[in-house]
Amino acid sequence: MIRSLPRSKTYNWSFNLFILLYFTFLFAPLVVTCVLAFNDSNFPSLPWQGFSLDWFIADGPDRIGLFHDDQNLRSIVTSFQTAFFVSILSVIVGTCASFLFEKEEFRFKGFLYFLMLAPLVIPGVILGISLLLAANTAGTFFEDVFGLDFDLFRPSFWLVVLGQFSFISTFVTLVVSARLRKFDHSLEEAALNLGATQLGVIWHITLKFLRPAIVGAAAVAFLMSFENFNTTLFLVGSEPTLPINLYLQVRDGSTPVINAVSLLLIVGTSLMALANLYFTKKGD
Amino acid sequence: MNRSRLAFWIFFAPVIMWLVLLIVLPHLDLLTMSFRGENDYGDPIWTFENYTNFFTEPVYWLTFVRTALYAIITTFITFLLAMPVSFFIAKLARTRAQGALMILLLLPFWVSELVRIYGWMILLRESGVLNFFMLKLGIIDTPIEMLYNDATMIMGLVYTSMLFMVVPLVSVMDSLDDSLIEAAHDLGAGHLTIWRTIIIPHCKPGITSGSIVVFMLALGNYLTPNLMGGKNSLWFTEQIYNQFIASFNWNQGSAFGFLLLLLSSLIIWVGLKLTRQKLGEVAS
Numbered sequence: 260m261i262r263s264l265p266r267s268k269t270y271n272w273s274f275n276l277f278i279l280l281y282f283t284f285l286f287a288p289l290v291v292t293c294v295l296a297f298n299d300s301n302f303p304s305l306p307w308q309g310f311s312l313d314w315f316i317a318d319g320p321d322r323i324g325l326f327h328d329d330q331n332l333r334s335i336v337t338s339f340q341t342a343f344f345v346s347i348l349s350v351i352v353g354t355c356a357s358f359l360f361e362k363e364e365f366r367f368k369g370f371l372y373f374l375m376l377a378p379l380v381i382p383g384v385i386l387g388i389s390l391l392l393a394a395n396t397a398g399t400f401f402e403d404v405f406g407l408d409f410d411l412f413r414p415s416f417w418l419v420v421l422g423q424f425s426f427i428s429t430f431v432t433l434v435v436s437a438r439l440r441k442f443d444h445s446l447e448e449a450a451l452n453l454g455a456t457q458l459g460v461i462w463h464i465t466l467k468f469l470r471p472a473i474v475g476a477a478a479v480a481f482l483m484s485f486e487n488f489n490t491t492l493f494l495v496g497s498e499p500t501l502p503i504n505l506y507l508q509v510r511d512g513s514t515p516v517i518n519a520v521s522l523l524l525i526v527g528t529s530l531m532a533l534a535n536l537y538f539t540k541k542g543d
Numbered sequence: 544m545n546r547s548r549l550a551f552w553i554f555f556a557p558v559i560m561w562l563v564l565l566i567v568l569p570h571l572d573l574l575t576m577s578f579r580g581e582n583d584y585g586d587p588i589w590t591f592e593n594y595t596n597f598f599t600e601p602v603y604w605l606t607f608v609r610t611a612l613y614a615i616i617t618t619f620i621t622f623l624l625a626m627p628v629s630f631f632i633a634k635l636a637r638t639r640a641q642g643a644l645m646i647l648l649l650l651p652f653w654v655s656e657l658v659r660i661y662g663w664m665i666l667l668r669e670s671g672v673l674n675f676f677m678l679k680l681g682i683i684d685t686p687i688e689m690l691y692n693d694a695t696m697i698m699g700l701v702y703t704s705m706l707f708m709v710v711p712l713v714s715v716m717d718s719l720d721d722s723l724i725e726a727a728h729d730l731g732a733g734h735l736t737i738w739r740t741i742i743i744p745h746c747k748p749g750i751t752s753g754s755i756v757v758f759m760l761a762l763g764n765y766l767t768p769n770l771m772g773g774k775n776s777l778w779f780t781e782q783i784y785n786q787f788i789a790s791f792n793w794n795q796g797s798a799f800g801f802l803l804l805l806l807s808s809l810i811i812w813v814g815l816k817l818t819r820q821k822l823g824e825v826a827s
Contacts, residue, residue, distance in 0.1 A: 288665075295672075352558060358554045359554040392572045425561065489780075505658075524655055
């Protein structure tokens with residue numbers, strides 16, 4: 260039944276076979292996508308017509324490879340910018356939130372904690388439309404009352420950043436809080452006894468201790484932002500992020516350029532996830 | 544004491560701004576918008592019309608019921624598939640292989656959902672890779688369209704949310720003491736009895752948190768039903784999108800959004816009540 264108990268041959272074999280099938284199921288779509296990025300054909304399908312890098316480096320007129328495809332390149336840059344700002348913002352606010360919930364006592368703490376968890380159970384689509392509505396209301400309000408016109412309140416780059424930030428902060432808070440709970444408070448007390456200020460202690464001691472968790476959370480935030488679709492869909496303006504841009508292309512028919520983009524995404528995110536895993540292991 | 548107040552406000556201010564401006568106000572806005580409408584003269588009024596439309600138009604509520612049912616089916620299939628996989632990793636795999644298996648399991652899910660779906664599309668469609676091989680092997684004579692039906696859509700949903708079931712199940716099975724299973728085995732219990740009386744009761748917290756997350760993700764998913772489902776498999780999030788972006792009827796869309804939010808909160812609440820858990824425990 261388990262490692263320490265005797266098992267029959269059939270039991271072992273069928274279980275191993277099942278796991279093998281399961282991992283094939285997991286990886287088949289990814290492997291196929293990657294392989295077909297190198298097929299010398301105008302469609303992302305078999306038969307195999309030979310190895311080619313056209314879908315990465317060709318620059319027209321028949322085929323335009325990824326590195327000459329302005330639209331895709333621009334969306335990759337947009338996604339990087341979005342993810343950059345989202346991870347910085349959510350790490351700052353998420354760390355504040357974990358200090359607030361782990362170290363401070365105040366009225367309505369339970370209620371606020373519940374609110375902090377709420378983005379976990381709000382579907383991304385709903386978050387997107389709510390923010391779109393709120394931004395619209397705020398925009399109308401500012402225009403009517405002050406006669407001011409803010410770009411922020413229209414679907415735009417910064418609205419996407421705010422939308423993703425609003426739920427990614429929750430994940431950062433949970434990761435950092437988990438680490439903060441392991442913190443040995445006598446270290447803080449010692450520093451305070453030796454004359455450090457409260458904020459000095461937080462800066463020099465507590466944040467040092469939290470650094471692995473904060474770096475890990477930032478990486479997770481970056482990845483989550485980079486691949487977010489549901490919330491972004493409603494907030495995006497004239498600068499689509501990579502997932503939105505890919506979606507529009509997939510919906511309207513496909514060329515192997517999409518495979519090339521996917522390959523880069525798969526390799527990039529895997530490397531980042533592995534690096535993150537390696538460093539958090541090391542940090543513990 | 545003064546300094547400590549300062550620290551409190553430094554933590555409190557960004558968190559309250561995040562929660563009020565980006566979570567509370569937008570959702571209140573969603574709620575009010577759903578009760579707004581226009582009378583015959585085009586003046587804005589308060590009305591229940593957006594909700595009565597939902598109940599009188601069969602298309603709307605049928606989509607709603609279908610979405611909920613399919614999300615439940617997806618959750619159940621995910622659970623059935625995840626159980627043996629997590630059991631294998633936690634209890635059967637060699638201790639050395641465990642880490643590697645976990646990493647392999649996590650990797651596909653770091654890649655954008657869109658890329659995974661795209662992979663399935665080029666695998667399954669009429670000119671896809673699977674059809675190519677089946678034709679080559681002589682299993683079929685003419686290519687079959689395997690995309691754009693409900694079964695494929697559910698498979699896609701199971702695929703995209705798999706991870707969120709496996710991870711909590713593995714961690715909860717890891718904490719199950721092997722000696723309990725050994726004792727049961729020594730006393731003559733069969734596999735079924737061991738699963739029914741020891742493993743499943745022990746895994747309940749993991750099953751609940753996994754099911755809640757998977758259900759929520761399936762319910763709020765937009766990409767998978769949109770790209771893999773057929774013309775007839777409309778998902779409720781697509782209805783919301785259509786109201787917002789295509790017909791520009793934000794009031795109707797808000798009502799739909801609020802109903803979806805209500806349904807997901809309700810099911811999560813029932814799930815937590817049935818297993819007597821708190822949201823905070825499930826989240827961490």
